[in-house]
Amino acid sequence: MTRPACCYTLENFDLQCGAVLPQAQVVYQTYGELASDRSNVILYPTSYGAQHTDIEWLIRPDSILDPSRWFIVIPNMFGNGLSSSPSNCEVCGLVEQGFWFTHVDNVRAQERLLRDVFAIERLALVYGWSMGAQQAYHWGALFGDRVERIAALCGTARTTDHNRIFLESLRAALTADPAWTGDRFVETPERGYRAFARIYASWAASQAFYREGLYYKLGYSSLEEYLLKGWELSYRQRDPHNLLSMIETWLRCNISHNSTYQGNYATALASISAQTLVMPATTDLYFTPEDCAAEAALMLHAEYRPIPSIWGHRAGNPYQNPEDETFIRNAIRDLLNR
Numbered sequence: 001m002t003r004p005a006c007c008y009t010l011e012n013f014d015l016q017c018g019a020v021l022p023q024a025q026v027v028y029q030t031y032g033e034l035a036s037d038r039s040n041v042i043l044y045p046t047s048y049g050a051q052h053t054d055i056e057w058l059i060r061p062d063s064i065l066d067p068s069r070w071f072i073v074i075p076n077m078f079g080n081g082l083s084s085s086p087s088n089c090e091v092c093g094l095v096e097q098g099f100w101f102t103h104v105d106n107v108r109a110q111e112r113l114l115r116d117v118f119a120i121e122r123l124a125l126v127y128g129w130s131m132g133a134q135q136a137y138h139w140g141a142l143f144g145d146r147v148e149r150i151a152a153l154c155g156t157a158r159t160t161d162h163n164r165i166f167l168e169s170l171r172a173a174l175t176a177d178p179a180w181t182g183d184r185f186v187e188t189p190e191r192g193y194r195a196f197a198r199i200y201a202s203w204a205a206s207q208a209f210y211r212e213g214l215y216y217k218l219g220y221s222s223l224e225e226y227l228l229k230g231w232e233l234s235y236r237q238r239d240p241h242n243l244l245s246m247i248e249t250w251l252r253c254n255i256s257h258n259s260t261y262q263g264n265y266a267t268a269l270a271s272i273s274a275q276t277l278v279m280p281a282t283t284d285l286y287f288t289p290e291d292c293a294a295e296a297a298l299m300l301h302a303e304y305r306p307i308p309s310i311w312g313h314r315a316g317n318p319y320q321n322p323e324d325e326t327f328i329r330n331a332i333r334d335l336l337n338r
Contacts, residue, residue, distance in 0.1 A: 070336075
């Protein structure tokens with residue numbers, strides 16, 4: 001039986017941008033049973049545009065995270081429409097008003113949630129894909145003595161300049177819509193959503209994915225149907241202000257941009273003591289294998305194990321791709337059995 005999602009509230013929560021949320025809310029879902037010694041906890045943060053119901057598919061005894069053995073917590077990221085976000089919080093403005101969320105904000109709130117609600121002091125694993133991997137790295141650097149293992153799939157500890165261009169193009173596409181006034185949308189950005197989804201789709205899978213027409217095997221009758229039903233309709237479910245908010249968080253991702261490391265990126269990575277599995281996809285265009293390998297080389301206990309796949313970035317969330325799911329499942333089981 002699926003438990004209902006819960007909401008944890010932090011009073012007067014200070015954000016990195018300088019704002020204070022009178023009531024910061026983290027909506028979360030749990031799976032499995034917490035061991036009496038609290039030794040079986042896996043934290044599984046959300047990714048861009050995703051809510052917990054979008055990523056929980058891999059929590060099954062026969063899949064990547066086994067709820068019969070582990071107590072798994074999915075905290076929804078700030079800005080995703082469930083936790084505090086522009087769409088549900090009047091105080092949560094946009095960057096034009098000097099407001100943004102960072103992953104430091106996310107992991108600080110998640111740490112409070114785990115400690116206050118469950119008395120959890122140590123994590124067996126932080127598992128994350130894409131922006132979830134970014135949060136996993138932040139956990140390893142900011143709460144290193146409390147994280148035993150990290151699985152970082154298709155993500156880096158800081159956003160590269162090349163990745164920034166992709167994110168800026170998404171923001172430009174949304175805000176080029178005539179519904180954008182300069183600080184908010186006054187109606188649905190029809191053209192903005194359309195352009196946004198097509199930019200996203202062009203980066204999310206590899207050239208080989210499209211060359212081989214894998215979208216036909218997924219049941220789509222044409223490329224246009226795939227772009228509409230597989231991408232555009234999904235993002236239309238998200239408030240455009242929230243999409244912009246999460247872009248800002250992604251743009252500002254840097255494991256060393258905090259008071260602990262004060263901009264020293266190499267020191268921040270070297271501080272991660274957890275056994276870390278660095279798993280890019282060999283064809284990822286956002287978080288390239290080269291960028292991920294370079295970060296793995298700066299960590300003391302990192303294993304670099306790329307996913308051999310033409311699915312690009314989406315290889316790290318293979319709900320439509322059993323071959324990549326099996327590869328990831330085996331790698332995670334190896335990591336958890338160490």
